[in-house]
Amino acid sequence: MDIPYTVEVRRDTGLTNGKIGIWLFLASEVMLFGALFASYILIRVGAPSWPRGDTILDVPLATFNTIVLISSSVTMVMAWASLMRRRFGTFRIYMGGTVLLGLVFLVVKYFEYGHHLELGEYPSTNNFLAIYYTLTGLHMLHVFGGMVVNAYFWGPGAKLWKTNPVWFTNRVEHSGLFWHFVDLVWIFLFPTLYLL
């Protein structure tokens, strides 16, 4: 038995199940990060003094990472576009690129964390670092999750392209939506943590 509207859209909503599902998921993600941002503001406002991000954190490195993540968003959407144009080869390239860029991001983060830990700057040191580690850490988990999914569509998942291209394209679009959201979160994390 097949579930209706996994591939074709339902007439009255004009949407597939997956599309609605991913957006609902993102909605809950918004509330998750929303709560963290709210906590950040609340604690910062309450604090007698608060360090400027760039006095502690490495802005150039983070800027580089921002660029990496944004580029990965573009490759992601290009990957989807190539499927729309029925160019599976280019899809592979772009998708591979997306995954690699994600990897670069994680590697950079790894060194960033390592650096701070060497300097003895732990989450427990002060609330600025506490927030920094918590927010970026959670975001990092999201990046990792997105990478796994994308890698799957790049590799084994791509089999679906042969049997049901439409469905495959949809799934890539949905994992793309998640990936862009992760990028979007970073776009706000970057200034709030590093620049202010």
Add this chain to the structure above:
Amino acid sequence: MASDHATDMTSDHAVDIDKHVRVYITVFVALMVLTIVTVAVSRYHFPVPVAVTVALIVATIKGSLVACYFMHLISEKKLIYAVLALTVAFFAVLLALPVLTYSDGYWIR
């Protein structure tokens, strides 16, 4: 539209997709520029309120670009808009939380 393409492989829309791709590139460039801008601005240590407003405005623009074009929100179905509207409302409540806490009473430290 854009979202429907997912379910629409007819070649005459390929043209349409090309248009999209061009948009993506422009957005990409814009995002890069804005990134540089925020960093640059933060170099001059403006007073916190100014810095915050600028940073947030830029971030919001970047965010909306990603949401509208990469995530196709610019042309989504009503249903998705409805869900997001609801979310935004409660998100606002969340962000009001600090304000509440420090507005009155003895919650202020």
Add this chain to the structure above:
Amino acid sequence: MSEQAIGAPKPHVTHEAHHEELGFWRKYVFSTDHKVIGIQYAVTGLLFLLFGFCLMMLMRWQLAYPGVPLPLIGGLLGEARMPGGTMLPEFYNELGAMHGTIMVFLGVVPLAVGGFGNFVLPLQIGAPDMAFPKINMVSYWCLFLGGITMLGSFFVPGGAAQSGWTSYTPLAVIAGTGQTWWLIGMIFLITSSLLGALNFITTTIQLRAKGLTFMRFPFFCWAQFVTAFLLLLAFPPLEAAGVMQLMDRVAGTSFFLPSGLVVSGQPLTNAGGGNTLLWQHLFWFLAHPEVYVLILPGMGIVAEIIANNTRKPLWGYRSMVYSLVFLGFMSFIVWAHHMFMTGMGTAMAAFFQTTTMIISIPSVVILTALIISLWGGSIRFNTPMLFAVAFLPMFGIGGLTGLPLGLNIADIPLHDTYYVIAHFHYVVAPGTIFALMAGIYYWYPKATGRRMNETLGKIHFWGSFVCMNVVFMPMFIIGLAGVSRRLFDAGTAYTFAQPTMHWNEVSSWGAWTLALFQLPFIFNFFWSIRKGETVGENPWQATTIEWSAPSPPPHGNFVHAPQAYRGPYEYSVPGAGKDFVPQYEA
């Protein structure tokens, strides 16, 4: 969406190939069939309800006879918990915290949302299954892991969480290991609920049968739909808070720890600068919507059963639906009525009191509509109906006593006393639990093809109805006398508590008798699977779509896709041949 898309080649492999026969494991354990998952959820929920009840019966001994060794059982629980059979305060606090947590997150939510939602909702909207069967399975197993974690926490050194189900900081941060397990367990449970919620919403929107517009929904579907949104949007903030408390505990951060804390004479070695109230805000931001998550499915069930057994349409269906949606929306902006005594100023207090009073109105509207629906009916008093009718006054008591709590000047003497305990138990225990029992008796035939025994059912009902009131009515008296909750000795130390002590005894005996009256139910539940009277598709002559499927429904539910031709409750239509015109009959 182009024709070609609609006519796009159906995937050869759907999520999993149902077509060939599945093995035992895939069919009954790691199943993706919403009915199997629903039953898994329901049974898990019931077992946890029973477990939570057992914890509470232990506590009730200590409350009735503080410091008196508990015969037999007391000895078995070990020196660490009940040396010589007398309960230690740490163990009492464990039991209290875990009773609350288990009842709410592992008992009622899995049964009401996971169980009834999964089993009934797709059938009622005429769907072959949930929109995302795999995610559905994952969400159940997340719940399972969460449950295991919570149970496991009883055996870690220092025992389970002891800081109440509210886990207020800083107490929870400086508490023992059990709290860490609690937090991890909660993160599993939250994930489970989130996955479930997005699945329900998508299913409801996408998989509705042809002709089933939202205003033709059975009230139960509406209730589940709104509930799903509450879960989806209210739970993430608690997840965030949970992560932060976890950080505070394991990584030594100070999100919830202000500077300068001195624990038993020793300054706390942490950075400080956190905010204690932040936790309460984030917790109640979830936990108030959560309490409506506990009640709304119950209301849905009651509405179904009342319509069916009065043999007439619900009165004021539309107003009920609007109230429901409004209720759901409002429930996000009343949370601080749990924090009236934390020192809020006039403006905050005014705001949250007002919203709290406003949110009580839709409940009044819904209750009123349900009561008035009885008028003019031809009322059949079968077991489901008895539980459903009893729900009304019980929820009435619980709800009405919410009002004094909602006016914070009146809340001053009542806050954190047994009055609060009584208030919310009237809504969750004789309220929600009764509604859920009604639902079990009502949909059991659909799930098993057999009806539960009526006589046993009636014994179960009358016994529970009397006992519930014996348990909780005294708590109002105790609370009004000013006795605090969470006292491991029921307030023995306090002079003003003395006059209330005997009421604790009454309440406890009520609770233990209540347990006895659950035995017929438990027996009935298992016995009827094999021995119950067999029934056809539609034993209750009901109108909603789930009754058009065979009982029990096969995989894929319907022989051919159903269609809705009219509203959900077309009973006793003048001029119609029979006294009910099903939604699904042309």
Add this chain to the structure above:
Amino acid sequence: MTEWLGLPPLASAHGGQIDSLIGWIHIFMLVLFVGWGGFILYVLVRFRKSRNPVADYRGVTSHNSTYLEVGVAVVEAVLLIGFAIPLWATRVEALPPENEALVVQVTGEQFAWNIHYPGADRVFGRTDIKLLDLQSNPLGLDRSDPAGMDDITTVNQMYLPVNTPVIVRLRSKEVIHSFGVPEFRVKQDAIPGLTIPIWFIPTITTEEMRTRTANPEFQYEIACAQLCGLGHARMRGFVTVQSTEEFQKWMEETSKEQAGAASDPFR
């Protein structure tokens, strides 16, 4: 009018208003409950299947229930705007001026109430965590600070003058406690990191209350209302309400005695 509710005997100035609000809202609740309850019973009997075999498709046609709902809303609005909000405002904003009131600092800790009086000079002495000693000096009060010399600190024993406004400054050392005195109709969480003032006017001395309640052991008790750990159930303080003279006498004596004890070199 609120005896039937079984609230503890009332012994504070503002408590009366609270009681009457509680009384009225409970009457309102009873009316609703009895009304609807009666209605339900009647309907269940009148429309049982055996008596009414055929249900009426339309049911109730009148919309009187709407008036009821509006009625409920109105009553709630009145209670809210007429009583709750203004009364709360007087609780948190109309604090008496400190020079006319007795200011006491109460610091909760696991599991005791530390009571701190500023003494005759009405100024609280400096406290310092380094001086803190659980036995002799739980608040770490600095006796060498001139302001601190005449200060009085007690554990779990609070003395108050009758008919005098009292401002209690609530604080906590580690976890959240809740300062509740049922007879005074006061309750307030003690939140670590915050200092929260509450105020009330005791109207009945302990002595008088003993005669009234015909209980020679009667004591006003401070009950901790917020779960704060193992000793939560035992975190009990006492309030002794005395005539102003008695209170003054107590304050002078204790002040001397504690100052002496602190300066005593052999101690």
